[in-house]
Amino acid sequence: MTSRWRAVAWGALGVIAVVALWELYKWAGPADGVVIGSERDGLRILPRTHDRAMPHVWVMIARLFEATSGASTPPLWLTVVGGMVTTLGIAAVGWVIGVVVGMLFALLMQRWRLAEWGLLPWIVVSQTVPLIAFAPLVSRIGSQIDRNVIPWPDWLSVAIIASYLAFFPVAVGALRGLSSPDAIHSDLMRSYGASYLQTLRQLRLPAAVPYLLPALRLAAANAVVGAVVAEVSIGMRGGLGRMLLQMAQSASADPALPWAPIFGAVVLGLVAAGSVALLGATLTKYRRGEATA
Amino acid sequence: SGTTPDTSSDSASGDFEPITDISLQLQWLPQAQFAGYYVAQEMGYFEEEGFDNVEIIPSGGDIVPQDALAAGDVDFAIAWVPKVLGTIESSGVELTDIAQVYQLSGTTQVSWADSGITSVADFEDKRIGSWGFGNEWEIFAAMAADDLDASSVSVTTQDFSMNALLDGDVDAAQAMTYNELAMVLETVNPDTGELYTMDDLDVISYEDTEGAMLQDAIWADTERLADDPAYADASVRFLKAIIKGWVYARDNPEDAASLVWDVASNAELAYPVGPTHQLWQMNEVNKLIWDGGTFGEIDSDSWDKTIAGALAAVNQDDQHLITTDPPESVYSTEYLDEAIAALQDEGVTVDGTYTPIDVTLTEGGK
Amino acid sequence: MTDSPLPTSTPAVQASGLERVFGAKDSPVHALSEINMTVGAGEFVSLIGPSGCGKSTLMRLIADLDAPTAGTLEVFGQTASAARIDQDYGIAFQQAGLLPWRTVLQNIALPLELHGVAAAERLARAKELAEMVSLSDFGGRYPDELSGGMQQRVAIARALATKPRLLLMDEPFGALDEMTRERMQTELIRIAAETGAAVVFVTHSIPEAVYLSDRVVVMSPRPGRITDVIDIPFGLDRGEGLRESPAYFERVTAVREALHGAPTARANER
Amino acid sequence: MTDSPLPTSTPAVQASGLERVFGAKDSPVHALSEINMTVGAGEFVSLIGPSGCGKSTLMRLIADLDAPTAGTLEVFGQTASAARIDQDYGIAFQQAGLLPWRTVLQNIALPLELHGVAAAERLARAKELAEMVSLSDFGGRYPDELSGGMQQRVAIARALATKPRLLLMDEPFGALDEMTRERMQTELIRIAAETGAAVVFVTHSIPEAVYLSDRVVVMSPRPGRITDVIDIPFGLDRGEGLRESPAYFERVTAVREALHGAPTARANER
Amino acid sequence: MSYVNTTERYARVAAPVVVGIALLATWWVASGIPLGRTQLIPSPVEVIASFAENFGIIAEDAFVTGGNALVGLIAGTVIAVTLAGLAVWLRPIDQMTAPLVAAIAVVPIVALTPLLNTMFGASSQFGRQIVAGVAAFVPVFINVLRGLRQARQVERDLFTAYGASGGQRFRKLTLPTAMPYLSTGIRIASSLAVISALVAEYFGGPADGLGTAIATYSKSGNSALAFAYVGASIIVGLLFFFLTVLLEQLVVKRKPR
Numbered sequence A: 001m002t003s004r005w006r007a008v009a010w011g012a013l014g015v016i017a018v019v020a021l022w023e024l025y026k027w028a029g030p031a032d033g034v035v036i037g038s039e040r041d042g043l044r045i046l047p048r049t050h051d052r053a054m055p056h057v058w059v060m061i062a063r064l065f066e067a068t069s070g071a072s073t074p075p076l077w078l079t080v081v082g083g084m085v086t087t088l089g090i091a092a093v094g095w096v097i098g099v100v101v102g103m104l105f106a107l108l109m110q111r112w113r114l115a116e117w118g119l120l121p122w123i124v125v126s127q128t129v130p131l132i133a134f135a136p137l138v139s140r141i142g143s144q145i146d147r148n149v150i151p152w153p154d155w156l157s158v159a160i161i162a163s164y165l166a167f168f169p170v171a172v173g174a175l176r177g178l179s180s181p182d183a184i185h186s187d188l189m190r191s192y193g194a195s196y197l198q199t200l201r202q203l204r205l206p207a208a209v210p211y212l213l214p215a216l217r218l219a220a221a222n223a224v225v226g227a228v229v230a231e232v233s234i235g236m237r238g239g240l241g242r243m244l245l246q247m248a249q250s251a252s253a254d255p256a257l258p259w260a261p262i263f264g265a266v267v268l269g270l271v272a273a274g275s276v277a278l279l280g281a282t283l284t285k286y287r288r289g290e291a292t293a
Numbered sequence B: 001s002g003t004t005p006d007t008s009s010d011s012a013s014g015d016f017e018p019i020t021d022i023s024l025q026l027q028w029l030p031q032a033q034f035a036g037y038y039v040a041q042e043m044g045y046f047e048e049e050g051f052d053n054v055e056i057i058p059s060g061g062d063i064v065p066q067d068a069l070a071a072g073d074v075d076f077a078i079a080w081v082p083k084v085l086g087t088i089e090s091s092g093v094e095l096t097d098i099a100q101v102y103q104l105s106g107t108t109q110v111s112w113a114d115s116g117i118t119s120v121a122d123f124e125d126k127r128i129g130s131w132g133f134g135n136e137w138e139i140f141a142a143m144a145a146d147d148l149d150a151s152s153v154s155v156t157t158q159d160f161s162m163n164a165l166l167d168g169d170v171d172a173a174q175a176m177t178y179n180e181l182a183m184v185l186e187t188v189n190p191d192t193g194e195l196y197t198m199d200d201l202d203v204i205s206y207e208d209t210e211g212a213m214l215q216d217a218i219w220a221d222t223e224r225l226a227d228d229p230a231y232a233d234a235s236v237r238f239l240k241a242i243i244k245g246w247v248y249a250r251d252n253p254e255d256a257a258s259l260v261w262d263v264a265s266n267a268e269l270a271y272p273v274g275p276t277h278q279l280w281q282m283n284e285v286n287k288l289i290w291d292g293g294t295f296g297e298i299d300s301d302s303w304d305k306t307i308a309g310a311l312a313a314v315n316q317d318d319q320h321l322i323t324t325d326p327p328e329s330v331y332s333t334e335y336l337d338e339a340i341a342a343l344q345d346e347g348v349t350v351d352g353t354y355t356p357i358d359v360t361l362t363e364g365g366k
Numbered sequence C, D: 001m002t003d004s005p006l007p008t009s010t011p012a013v014q015a016s017g018l019e020r021v022f023g024a025k026d027s028p029v030h031a032l033s034e035i036n037m038t039v040g041a042g043e044f045v046s047l048i049g050p051s052g053c054g055k056s057t058l059m060r061l062i063a064d065l066d067a068p069t070a071g072t073l074e075v076f077g078q079t080a081s082a083a084r085i086d087q088d089y090g091i092a093f094q095q096a097g098l099l100p101w102r103t104v105l106q107n108i109a110l111p112l113e114l115h116g117v118a119a120a121e122r123l124a125r126a127k128e129l130a131e132m133v134s135l136s137d138f139g140g141r142y143p144d145e146l147s148g149g150m151q152q153r154v155a156i157a158r159a160l161a162t163k164p165r166l167l168l169m170d171e172p173f174g175a176l177d178e179m180t181r182e183r184m185q186t187e188l189i190r191i192a193a194e195t196g197a198a199v200v201f202v203t204h205s206i207p208e209a210v211y212l213s214d215r216v217v218v219m220s221p222r223p224g225r226i227t228d229v230i231d232i233p234f235g236l237d238r239g240e241g242l243r244e245s246p247a248y249f250e251r252v253t254a255v256r257e258a259l260h261g262a263p264t265a266r267a268n269e270r
Numbered sequence E: 001m002s003y004v005n006t007t008e009r010y011a012r013v014a015a016p017v018v019v020g021i022a023l024l025a026t027w028w029v030a031s032g033i034p035l036g037r038t039q040l041i042p043s044p045v046e047v048i049a050s051f052a053e054n055f056g057i058i059a060e061d062a063f064v065t066g067g068n069a070l071v072g073l074i075a076g077t078v079i080a081v082t083l084a085g086l087a088v089w090l091r092p093i094d095q096m097t098a099p100l101v102a103a104i105a106v107v108p109i110v111a112l113t114p115l116l117n118t119m120f121g122a123s124s125q126f127g128r129q130i131v132a133g134v135a136a137f138v139p140v141f142i143n144v145l146r147g148l149r150q151a152r153q154v155e156r157d158l159f160t161a162y163g164a165s166g167g168q169r170f171r172k173l174t175l176p177t178a179m180p181y182l183s184t185g186i187r188i189a190s191s192l193a194v195i196s197a198l199v200a201e202y203f204g205g206p207a208d209g210l211g212t213a214i215a216t217y218s219k220s221g222n223s224a225l226a227f228a229y230v231g232a233s234i235i236v237g238l239l240f241f242f243l244t245v246l247l248e249q250l251v252v253k254r255k256p257r
């Protein structure tokens, strides 16, 4: 218990150290940064320190409590939280889709090696396709469906794109997890004449839990990143991604503003990954193997 | 199941159900650049023309208006002419410019007063900022006219702030008179503690170069115009409504700017640039629209210049914007003429000039 | 688990001309060849032989975890596959192979659960078995809370859950230290006697084979064959004292010699 | 490795009143208590006792991998720490603990490398040792290409690399099957005799302890104490035949009884 | 000894090829689907033609993006290894970096590009290289940190028994043990670095590189060219992936245990 508090204290110190480093460098460093070579074409190895490049930390924090766009608009933090809630919701849907799809792929690949050989390389390739390239495709298909088949809200497109990043770690992690039981366990199940589903339910799924949890956590972080980037690239309103883009517009005159959604994104990612970690806490029974294995 | 328009459309033979719900795709965020459309919506001009629902869809550069229109996602789109020309040539769709809202180009290239960049010829070997995404063609067209090719400058993609200019990362930044130019003027000069002024800057306006191209126009689906009398009818009514909106914005710039700002800041999570900035923008935009001619009319000189520029421009990847003339269908005055005629019958004046007002910018445009 | 009243004279295992060849046609591995063997009902038979001689392979054939390439195999007069589906045998391996997320009782009850036995009945039977392997107090514990010997006892209880008439054990005590191992051997003899099950027991340990079995089957590798069968005439009289008796040492020596293939002493040979 | 010419009469290990208590003051675990023990130079001593009796702890104290909480310990007349730095001992554990990215020869040469022995000399010595453990043909192989028994032989060669006068071995054959184990035992006896090193050997196996040792130290747990020391009078005469001789069985029985704490036969006890 | 028979070896190659053909067929069919007045996606033929026609400039842009990714990958790896080394050496550093790494791991790093461009200059590639570096840092750091802790008790005891110095222990035990983890980390980082460098181009900086081109041409209706660039970015990503796999096989002989 005390060691946990100590870890928290050191962790807090780490955050404080970064803040201190920021302010210290801002104070000591040259306004135009440190450039190797000519001022014009050289390589700037240390950043500029003026207020537009590196606002004071307290300015960034104070900005959170000022009106978002002046006048009677809500305080910035509230706006950011609004965006976070929207994006978190979408990311959660994307996560669920990604987990389901990833699990289906993993089950397929675990059951038939031919499926593994055929699919796995393409699953790896899929992650080298730049998200932004096909994000507009998804939204265009979405609006087509919306017009001709069933209502298809913008956020669903974003969720689908987010799931594209989320499914990957699940597919790979679950495949490893489902194949993780020792031959002896599979032999046992066979000796009991257990069916595929029984083996899955009693052996493979529980055994996959220690592999699945980190994969699900990674999937959560990926879903958030995917949702944010997808919002940017398909122009969905209301979420953090769009907010990042729009607030960057004001960076010249209001440099603290664009940092707010960045902080929001960090917190959002931590919340998402943390929720999955919490989920893991309910499955401790299935993680007993980890210690002994 | 719509209400009958209270101005009967004479173009229609009446054998169609009038369209009551339409959507308009903008090419940027809600701001005074699009004041006419928001005024039309807020002042009830769309309803007067028989529309129950008009959805105005902003973009952030993320939605490409002409693509949305071609895909059938929206009924009308605002887009710059050269961008649409490019799309028409490379994808083969047909879109029609039914009203050339902006008569003049608002694009400028802004540099610091001491840097000696006062004409396009001075671009050589300089770092030139541009947003890319199709906004760069005026630059390359202007350069082509000065016999500079894209490899003679280094092009930097600007983000949505003017930091690249402020920090000297580019020698000349692309800026719209109505938006990014103001962003600079809303920033405090650390040397003086005051806002930057026009004296600090050299501004090259593309309108003064061979590169000038036509900008915000209203685009409609060509085939649909031809095949669907209801759509053609709606186009005319739509033009009538937005002309009324722009006329209002011309005559009441302050009201229009604050109306846009209200819409933008009430629209869910829109974080608009500030009210003073909107007023500046309204003022500048009016200058581009009302240059003395009739609203929305396509000036053939400007059009030809646009086409010539588009044919001449070559980008940093050696790609041309277009290589042949666009099809005939690329613009039509039919619907605008009809709308204007109808409006004139109603006593609306759709030509004239704008008397600029004085706008004093504040820090951050607040 | 089967209710069909077979005559007790039906042998538990009856193998004839059994053969198992692994791998491709061009480079076959003859794991087993010409195996003829009968294990009577209630009989305790050990398989002993050097590593790779096919002990596990033979065990897996009997359990229908693998199929022979030639020969016939009957388990209680049925095919091996039918016997497996009928749960005629229970099986245990060198590693206990307990599911770490199940408690001791849940692990013991696993085969019953898979065969749809009602929860209450399952629990009762699991408790009874835990009692039998002296683990009544540990029913709610998880495998990682048990020592290796205790885990192995759970595995044996699990193998007995369906009241099989045949126990297949592949080096079940291989991972245990010698002292625990001796205790487990004693316990196994008791359990086998109590349940009346036939046992096929794979081991590397000569003393273990001698101590436990009615018959020791000695195998040699490449291809795996049965080279000798040695009867152990101790019957049910196998207390701790047996381990220190001359008769026991004599049988140990006999098996050792059968295994090493030469009856000569090898003192001072290097 | 030390050049100081000590009289051969200096015992390899001399422990008196050795104690090791683990854990906090409020819940101490007495792993070892009152250990008095002497291992003469060149002597082969086995430690045997049930799991948790402190065999490994004692071994770790001698190796200076852990420090006693009371008592004194001398290794060749020096402190354990000085002996470790001097490389007076070689050590081997139950897991071979070979570095998977090093070949057999590189693994054997590791301790030499760490002590700055020149590459050529290292290689020569490693080859010689590989020869000694009959692995000359495998010098360039990686550990995962070897069987368990071969790996263990590499570990023993490595323990011998610095020509230590004391070998510490903690269940080095625990993970091997019985037949490989017997072969390794024979080999160890030969090597110990060849190098003249004293050996402290931890095992669970009674036959192993008897077969190998000059003396068997029997321990009991909680707190770990020495309960008995049994002399094994076979000297250097330990061929394979020994395993089948009555004298051998007699010693096995003696150790068994010392271990089980009671000299009575336990036939038919449950 | 492997029991791989020839049928299996063929199946291993054939299966992905068959799936690839199926994907190509799907693409072909999808390119025939109209989307309003346009097609949903350009057909494979158009894309390949466009790729061939513009190969020169595509390769140039691929070098820019690939170069940024490479710089980022190397820098991120070096920093990650150094920091992980410090973290295993000094526990407080481990605990201090934990929340920071957790934050970096979840933040959509590409969104930082505009801020980085302001800090380091919009006309240099540095912002993109930092983005690629940070993206690469995370998996390398996490894996190496784990790897540096994988030396087993026996091995550590052995080194103590040999009286090995701290430096010897690190060089001959801790580091080699961590190598397979390092290469796993780099393998994951490689494609991440490419994709991050590429996406960062969307957010400003010099107007070259694959990402800028994808954006430009997909927004000007020239989707065949845009997809040709997408193809190029997949190739660069795979190239990085396979290069790291190759590196792994050269440097690391053993698998993680």
Ligand SMILES: Nc1ncnc2c1ncn2[C@@H]1O[C@H](COP(=O)(O)OP(=O)(O)OP(=O)(O)O)[C@@H](O)[C@H]1O
Residues within 6 Å of the ligand: C022, C023, C029, C030, C031, C049, C050, C051, C052, C053, C054, C055, C056, C057, C058, C224, E003
């Ligand atoms: N699936 C398989 N494919 C190919 N060869 C196999 C397979 N399983 C076993 N073998 C080979 O068959 C022979 C017998 O193996 P088996 O496991 O039955 O030996 P064992 O007597 O149980 O050995 P151990 O005492 O080491 O457990 C060995 O040569 C082994 O390599």
Ligand SMILES: Nc1ncnc2c1ncn2[C@@H]1O[C@H](COP(=O)(O)OP(=O)(O)OP(=O)(O)O)[C@@H](O)[C@H]1O
Residues within 6 Å of the ligand: D022, D023, D029, D030, D031, D049, D050, D051, D052, D053, D054, D055, D056, D057, D058, D224
């Ligand atoms: N680091 C430690 N901290 C606390 N207790 C320990 C530690 N190491 C050993 N012990 C305890 O000391 C006792 C002796 O352990 P040790 O490992 O020496 O036994 P052993 O005789 O080697 O057992 P085994 O035969 O299982 O190897 C055990 O009760 C063990 O739990």
Ligand SMILES: Cc1ncc(C[n+]2csc(CCO)c2C)c(N)n1
Residues within 6 Å of the ligand: B027, B028, B033, B060, B061, B062, B131, B132, B133, B135, B176, B179, B180
């Ligand atoms: C991605 C992207 N970046 C910049 C623009 C530029 N732009 C087009 S219209 C307009 C008006 C001023 O706000 C501006 C800046 C764009 N369209 N898309």
Ligand SMILES: [Mg+2]
Residues within 6 Å of the ligand: C055, C056, C057, C170
């Ligand atoms: Mg076996």
Ligand SMILES: [Mg+2]
Residues within 6 Å of the ligand: D055, D056, D057, D170
């Ligand atoms: Mg021990």
